[in-house]
Amino acid sequence: MNEPSDRSDLAAAWTAAAEPFTAVVESVQDWSAASPCEGWTAADVLDHVMQSQREFVERQGREVPLWDGEPEQPGQQWFKHQAAMAALAGDEEFVGQRMETPFGQSTVGETLLRFYAFDLIVHRWDIARSQGRDEQLSDAELDTVDAAVDGFGEHAYAPGIFQEPVDVPAGATRQQQVLARTGRSAV
Known part of the structure; x- marks a missing residue:
């Protein structure tokens, strides 16, 4: 993912990665279907995506609200989660925070794009594949x-x-x- 030139570009880059993921989430008919991730269903993959993002955000001193609806509605959970993540991606103070990573100094925003937006790409394919589709x-x-x-x-x-x-x-x-x-x- 190209490095954004400013923080508003970062929010746009996050949205660009999240929108195709959201489209696949909206298309899921069977959340219990097996995914290409051994031992994981489509719902497990989605939960992994949300949980890893939530844990990252919490380590940076912020929160992403947990779903308070029915557990059999993972798609609805994603919509609430993604709204919170999009707001954080647009929060200049949050994304501008410096942090140490296993690969050296970075910012929260750079880490969101380099790892968590990347994660949306591969796991989008996993969820689509669980539904019998080959996401291009x-x-x-x-x-x-x-x-x-x-x-x-x-x-x-x-x-x-x-x-x-x-x-x-x-x-x-x-x-x-x-x-x-x-x-x-x-x-």
Whole structure:
């Protein structure tokens, strides 16, 4: 994901990553369907996305409200969650906070884009795949995933990040090759 030139660009970049994810969430018919993430349903993937964002925000001294509705309505939970995240992405004080990461000094906003917006891309594909669809990622999104995996270096395959890369056949599409780097078989 390209570095935004100012904090209003950061909010727009966050929204640009969240909107396609939201569209996939809106299309889910079976939240109990198995996802490509071993042992996880579509609902588990969505919960993981929200929980990891919520934990990150809490470590920075802010809060994302928990869902207070019916647990069988994960899509509604996402809408409330995303509204809070969008507001935080537009909060100049919040996104401008300096922080230390495993990769050096950064800001909250840069971290939101480099990791959490990237996470929306790969998990959007996971949720769509759970519904039997092959979500097509744009060239820019594939560039983002590739750059993120490169940037994570050896940390990319630490527990809780990615599975080991999977093999792809000759002639695999770029999307299949890039997702394979994250341990996902898109073939």
